[in-house]
Amino acid sequence: MELLTNQNYIDQLSIDCVIFGYENKQLKVLITKLNFKGNFYAIPSGFIHQEEDIDEAARRILEHRTGINNIYLEEFKVFGSANRNNKEFLDQLIAHNYPDSISEKTNIMEYQWFSKRFVSIGYYALVDINEVKPCLSEVYASIEWFDIHQIPALIIDYDKVVLAALNTLKEDIDKKLNVFNLLPEKFTMMEIQDIYETIFEKTYVRTNFQKKILELNTLERLEKKFTGAKNKAPYLYKIKK
Amino acid sequence: MELLTNQNYIDQLSIDCVIFGYENKQLKVLITKLNFKGNFYAIPSGFIHQEEDIDEAARRILEHRTGINNIYLEEFKVFGSANRNNKEFLDQLIAHNYPDSISEKTNIMEYQWFSKRFVSIGYYALVDINEVKPCLSEVYASIEWFDIHQIPALIIDYDKVVLAALNTLKEDIDKKLNVFNLLPEKFTMMEIQDIYETIFEKTYVRTNFQKKILELNTLERLEKKFTGAKNKAPYLYKIKK
Numbered sequence: 378m379e380l381l382t383n384q385n386y387i388d389q390l391s392i393d394c395v396i397f398g399y400e401n402k403q404l405k406v407l408i409t410k411l412n413f414k415g416n417f418y419a420i421p422s423g424f425i426h427q428e429e430d431i432d433e434a435a436r437r438i439l440e441h442r443t444g445i446n447n448i449y450l451e452e453f454k455v456f457g458s459a460n461r462n463n464k465e466f467l468d469q470l471i472a473h474n475y476p477d478s479i480s481e482k483t484n485i486m487e488y489q490w491f492s493k494r495f496v497s498i499g500y501y502a503l504v505d506i507n508e509v510k511p512c513l514s515e516v517y518a519s520i521e522w523f524d525i526h527q528i529p530a531l532i533i534d535y536d537k538v539v540l541a542a543l544n545t546l547k548e549d550i551d552k553k554l555n556v557f558n559l560l561p562e563k564f565t566m567m568e569i570q571d572i573y574e575t576i577f578e579k580t581y582v583r584t585n586f587q588k589k590i591l592e593l594n595t596l597e598r599l600e601k602k603f604t605g606a607k608n609k610a611p612y613l614y615k616i617k618k
Numbered sequence: 619m620e621l622l623t624n625q626n627y628i629d630q631l632s633i634d635c636v637i638f639g640y641e642n643k644q645l646k647v648l649i650t651k652l653n654f655k656g657n658f659y660a661i662p663s664g665f666i667h668q669e670e671d672i673d674e675a676a677r678r679i680l681e682h683r684t685g686i687n688n689i690y691l692e693e694f695k696v697f698g699s700a701n702r703n704n705k706e707f708l709d710q711l712i713a714h715n716y717p718d719s720i721s722e723k724t725n726i727m728e729y730q731w732f733s734k735r736f737v738s739i740g741y742y743a744l745v746d747i748n749e750v751k752p753c754l755s756e757v758y759a760s761i762e763w764f765d766i767h768q769i770p771a772l773i774i775d776y777d778k779v780v781l782a783a784l785n786t787l788k789e790d791i792d793k794k795l796n797v798f799n800l801l802p803e804k805f806t807m808m809e810i811q812d813i814y815e816t817i818f819e820k821t822y823v824r825t826n827f828q829k830k831i832l833e834l835n836t837l838e839r840l841e842k843k844f845t846g847a848k849n850k851a852p853y854l855y856k857i858k859k
Contacts, residue, residue, distance in 0.1 A: 387630050390737060431698030431737060455693055455739050457672030496631060496672060496739075498696050552789070 386424035388490070391497045392435050393422040393456070393535065395542035396443065398506030398522055399559040402575050405522040406539060407442065407511065408529070412518040415473040417466060418529045420538065421520075422497070435500045442520060443502075444510040449558040450502040453545040456538060457496040464492040466532040501542040503558035547576060554595050557616050565602055565611040566590065627665035629731070632738045633676050634663040634697070634776065636783035637684065639747035639763055640800040645816050646763040647780060648683065648752065649770070653759040656714040658707065659770045661779065662761075663738070676741045683761060684743075685751040690799040691743040694786040697779060698737040705733040707773040742783040744799035788817060795836050798857050806843055806852040807831065 396407040411417035423438040425431055432452070440446045471482050482488060511520040523529070528539065550556050556572055557564070570586050590596065597617045601610040637648040652658040664679040666672055673693070681687045712723050723729060752761040764770070769780065791797050797813055798805070811827050831837065838858045842851040 387735075387737065389628050390631060425698070425737075427735060428700050430700045431696060433700075452696055455672060455696060457666070457739070459669050459671045459674075494628075494668060496628065496666075498698070498737075548793070 385427045387427060389493055389495050391422055391424055391495045392431065392438055393420055393497045393499050393538050394435060394439055394442075394450075395420055395499065395501045395539050396439065396509075397501060397503050397542075397546065397559065398509065399572055399575065400506050400522070402571055403524045404543075404572075404575050405506065406525055406528060407509070408521060408523045408531070409442070409517045410519040410521075411470070411532075412516055413470050413474045415470060416529065417470055418531050418535075419533075420531065420535050431498060435498075439500075439502055441514065442512055443504060444512055445504060445508055448502050448504055449555060450500050451545070451549065451553070451555075452498060452500050454499045454541050455496060456499060456534060458534075459494065461497070461534060462492060462494045463533060467492050497538070499538050499542060501546060503546075503555055505559065505561055507561065543576075550576070551593070554593060554616075563599060563602075563613045563615050565613060567611060569614075626668045628668060630734055630736050632663055632665055632736045633672065633679055634661055634738045634740050634779050635676060635680055635683075635691075636661055636740070636742045636780050637680065637750075638742060638744050638783075638787065638800065639750065640813055640816065641747045641763070643812055643816050644765045645784075645813075646747065647766055647769060648750070649762060649764045649772070650683070650758045651760040651762075652711070652773075653757055654711050654715045656711060657770065658711055659772050659776075660774075661772065661776050672739060676739075680741075680743055682755070683753055684745060685753055686745060686749055689743050689745060690796060691741050692786070692790065692794070692796075693739060693741050695740045695782050696737060697740060697775060699775075700735065702738070702775060703733060703735045704774060708733050738779070740779050740783060742787060744787075744796055746800065746802055748802065784817075791817070792834070795834060795857075804840060804843075804854045804856050806854060808852060810855075 398405045398407065407421065409419050409421055411419060421438055421442040423434065425434040429437070435450055435452070436446070436448065439448045439450060467488065468483070471479055475482055506522065513520060525539070525543065530536070531539070550573075556569070556576070559572055560568060566587050569590060570581055570583065573586070574580055595617055596614040599613040599615060602613045603610045639646045639648065648662065650660050650662055652660060662679055662683040664675065666675040670678070676691055676693070677687070677689065680689045680691060708729065709724070712720055716723055747763065754761060766780070766784065771777070772780070791814075797810070797817070800813055801809060807828050810831060811822055811824065814827070815821055836858055837855040840854040840856060843854045844851045
């Protein structure tokens with residue numbers, strides 16, 4: 378495992394990213410699987426260079442995993458309990474992959490660096506799922522979208538990080554008007570309603586919902602979307618500049 | 619200046635606290651003045667022990683400065699630009715106080731530790747101003763309440779931290795129903811209205827305001843508050859358990 382103590386990172390500080398996408402009435406999260414034997418699932422994360430703003434570090438990590446460089450993101454919470462570290466999962470990983478050389482592995486500098494307590498800055502990101510090209514690295518065997526209700530058990534406290542990100546997203550939606558970042562540039566009112574219904578797990582009355590969204594005064598109405606279907610063509614909208 | 623590299627703190631990570639109090643239609647912030655020649659004003663801040671949760675560290679710092687141990691606090695934002703460090707103010711402080719030994723001072727270990735880049739976790743706290751007994755230490759020459767509109771220039775980026783805390787407080791008020799932490803246990807509707815008007819710098823119509831607050835369904839009405847004055851005695855309220 379290539380750990381990167383030689384790259385002049387800030388010690389004991391990491392960035393964890395919960396990347397949300399939306400597709401077919403499912404809210405999805407981008408989950409990585411570590412490139413080792415054993416089911417070590419994680420969310421994209423990384424460290425902060427000494428010469429780098431924390432927001433820049435988050436953008437770098439997100440771009441490396443999604444291929445998108447102007448991603449919408451919000452710093453939402455710091456995870457800083459004293460017993461938060463990588464040691465437990467790292468020891469499991471080593472026992473699984475290098476059973477004959479545990480004592481040797483745990484002696485190396487990189488293990489010492491990586492297994493310390495880490496305070497993590499949590500970011501959540503909203504992306505148009507069609508624009509993402511999940512990018513692997515040496516560290517990741519796979520990187521895939523999972524429905525938020527079907528995420529496998531994650532290492533460290535990442536389950537808690539994902540849940541906290543979801544709760545913040547729910548709080549932020551109307552305040553920051555950011556949910557539109559999950560959609561392509563142009564979308565119908567029904568597509569927004571589908572997203573709200575998926576995230577909040579409830580249904581809305583169509584006319585009331587449309588009124589509520591239009592009152593946010595953030596959308597511009599465009600041409601109609603003709604699909605050739607029998608029902609009336611709906612209007613397209615986009616975010617006002 | 620007693621710096622504390624020997625106390626096993628996490629490197630390059632600090633906690634900054636914006637402590638809000640309220641009195642006489644003024645929103646106030648607790649400001650410290652460093653115990654050196656020169657006008658070095660700051661907000662209470664500190665570092666995180668290796669064995670300490672970040673919230674615990676914030677509580678410890680707040681208790682040390684206010685004497686209150688069950689203070690209401692919220693982590694609200696991380697300040698992590700790459701050029702954020704203590705070096706500029708530290709060099710000014712040394713030039714002011716030890717003009718003849720600048721090179722010597724800047725050679726010591728503690729200077730090296732303290733002048734590095736620091737990522738800071740911002741907390742805001744709400745206190746009943748009457749319960750606070752501002753506590754000095756060797757590092758602080760004074761610790762006093764300032765009206766938020768009359769805070770002196772602060773070191774590092776603390777002006778920005780205070781402003782960000784105020785903006786978060788405004789966003790949180792109705793959502794977290796936390797403004798009552800600025801008042802004693804029992805209070806009148808007019809006292810709450812005064813706080814809202816002070817924080818948002820606008821006036822509210824009394825009947826509408828009362829309706830809005832009661833609809834939050836978080837207050838319990840108590841006995842009337844008899845003051846001996848001619849006008850009608852107002853009811854007292856407290857937060858529901």
